[in-house]
Amino acid sequence: MIQAHNDAGRIALTVLAARALPEVRKVLVLESGSTDSTRRVAADSGAVLLHDASQLAGYAPLPLLFVDAGRQQRMAEALALLRPVTAGTADAAVAVGPATERGDAAGRLARRGLARAGLVLPGALTGECCLSSTAWSLSWPPAAGAGALPGVVADLLRAGRAVVPIALEAPRPLPRHGLKGRRQVAKALRERRGQPAVTRNSLG
Secondary structure (H helix, E strand, O other), X not given: OEEEOOOXXXXXXXXHHHHOOOOOOOOEEEEOXXXXXXXXXXHHOOOEEEOOHHHHHHHOOXXXXXXXXXXXXXXXXXXXXXHHHHXXXXXXXXXXOOOOOOOOHHHXXXXXXXXXXXXXXXXXXXXXXXXXXXXXXXXXXXXXXXXXXXXXXXHHHHOOOOEEEEEOOOOOOOOOOHHHHHXXXXXXXXXXXXXXXXXXXXXX
């Protein structure tokens, strides 16, 4: 699944690269209010367009791989997120950047909060991840904005599900979420505080 916003200049290569991978059954694009031709380019490239994240429910029996619209020719690298989920060794795999990249205030808060919940991340969350059907069900609906992925991980940790961080460099600089993003992360983590859970912390 590719979430895209004003990505007309890169979405075609990303969709075509994903479609070329034998492990990928469907390429979905969730387009959010673009003012350029992202929707048309994605559709012309063979993607299934989604209008709302709730439409992912129809595909949830399969593992859901979420990738950045800018991944383009580096799409195959994202399969590192898919492997532990399809192998059954994890319910979710999350991409983390290099340890030298601490991320913005929202990203640092997410790392601290998830460390308290039992998952120590060696780098900042990049936003890319893979969820099993069970993980999707346990974490739906997601928190808003920048709190979405930290909230998903927190939900899974609270449920005692296995989450693995995977070293995977982001295809473009991480977005800065600002004060609003920090508040979204804080709200997501606060609403999900609960019991410590068993996790898998090995870096893939």
